[in-house]
Amino acid sequence: MDIELLEKTASELVAPGKGILAADESNGTMSKRLAAAGVEPSSESRRSYRANLLDTAGYESAVGGVILFDETIRQNMDDGSLIAEALSSRGIHPGIKVDTGAKDLANHPGEKITEGLDGLRERCIEYFEMGARFAKWRAVIRISEGIPSPACISTNAHALARYAAICQEQGLVPIIEPEVLMDGSHDAQRCYDATAEILDATFAACAEQGIHIPGALLKPNMIIAGNDCPNQISREEVARMTIDCLINHVPQDLPGIVFLSGGQSDKDATAHLNLMNQMDVEHPWQLSYSYGRALQAHALTTWAKGGSESAAASQRMFAHRAGMNSLARSGDWGPDLEV
Numbered sequence: 517m518d519i520e521l522l523e524k525t526a527s528e529l530v531a532p533g534k535g536i537l538a539a540d541e542s543n544g545t546m547s548k549r550l551a552a553a554g555v556e557p558s559s560e561s562r563r564s565y566r567a568n569l570l571d572t573a574g575y576e577s578a579v580g581g582v583i584l585f586d587e588t589i590r591q592n593m594d595d596g597s598l599i600a601e602a603l604s605s606r607g608i609h610p611g612i613k614v615d616t617g618a619k620d621l622a623n624h625p626g627e628k629i630t631e632g633l634d635g636l637r638e639r640c641i642e643y644f645e646m647g648a649r650f651a652k653w654r655a656v657i658r659i660s661e662g663i664p665s666p667a668c669i670s671t672n673a674h675a676l677a678r679y680a681a682i683c684q685e686q687g688l689v690p691i692i693e694p695e696v697l698m699d700g701s702h703d704a705q706r707c708y709d710a711t712a713e714i715l716d717a718t719f720a721a722c723a724e725q726g727i728h729i730p731g732a733l734l735k736p737n738m739i740i741a742g743n744d745c746p747n748q749i750s751r752e753e754v755a756r757m758t759i760d761c762l763i764n765h766v767p768q769d770l771p772g773i774v775f776l777s778g779g780q781s782d783k784d785a786t787a788h789l790n791l792m793n794q795m796d797v798e799h800p801w802q803l804s805y806s807y808g809r810a811l812q813a814h815a816l817t818t819w820a821k822g823g824s825e826s827a828a829a830s831q832r833m834f835a836h837r838a839g840m841n842s843l844a845r846s847g848d849w850g851p852d853l854e855v
């Protein structure tokens with residue numbers, strides 16, 4: 517394991533003011549989002565949208581890494597350069613989603629296990645050669661009556677740790693993503709409890725598999741009540757409960773925590789991160805972002821209108837959101853900065 521490389525990459529991904537753009541939507545998810553925005557989904561429309569997004573001027577000051585999907589890391593920018601090489605040349609680390617998706621967990625209706633361990637070493641070797649320096653694996657934990665089950669927690673934690681071990685062996689910083697979904701009517705305390713449970717199980721499995729924690733990043737959900745819960749908590753409570761959960765369930769030697777947005781509005785995701793970075797609580801981590809929808813939602817619908825004006829406006833929207841989240845890294849965002 518090249519500890520020096522892993523630690524260097526991890527710290528660059530969460531350098532002050534920087535976070536991660538999650539642009540690794542699977543072909544199925546990206547196609548659905550394009551179709552919803554009125555664009556015919558195809559390999560070329562997925563490429564064209566992302567090439568425009570990733571060609572935005574100046575976003576490298578806010579983004580230290582971009583997570584790509586397998587199709588995208590093999591595609592080109594409009595000028596013909598490989599997307600991964602175009603990112604690297606701007607000082608942005610290319611990353612790669614390496615799981616093959618969340619599948620039904622046998623004997624456990626409503627629950628998922630993330631697959632993709634078979635052949636993972638060989639794929640990591642290829643991705644490293646293509647320029648990738650970090651990876652992502654997303655476990656999906658649903659809250660409902662009687663779930664998450666112990667089987668769902670332990671199998672997903674085990675898979676996350678095995679994935680992380682293979683990535684580190686091959687020089688890729690693993691982003692460990694156990695996502696507790698916002699879907700459902702559960703309250704914030706249930707989200708807290710389920711998050712604590714999957715974090716404990718995941719880091720126990722990581723210890724068993726020999727993961728070098730200073731060469732990894734955690735991508736958790738924030739502590740939020742389910743979408744259908746009548747008792748929504750304030751932004752301040754989200755920040756307070758999230759920090760409390762992390763302090764009690766995340767190792768101290770982890771370099772950074774990069775939140776997912778998970779369906780929050782883009783401004784909520786920024787405000788929550790900002791509040792956490794303003795809190796007067798001692799913790800050792802960089803608190804940053806690895807947002808997908810919260811960075812791209814408006815950029816995508818704007819690009820979808822077609823034409824060069826829309827493409828330029830889409831880039832401005834992405835640059836604005838990246839800049840807002842960059843400010844939230846140091847607690848310097850404010851609603852007055854939103855235009």
Ligand code: 13P
Nearest residue numbers: 538776777778807808809
């Ligand atoms: P969202 O920020 O849209 O949740 O996406 C982040 C991500 O990469 C989920 O795996």
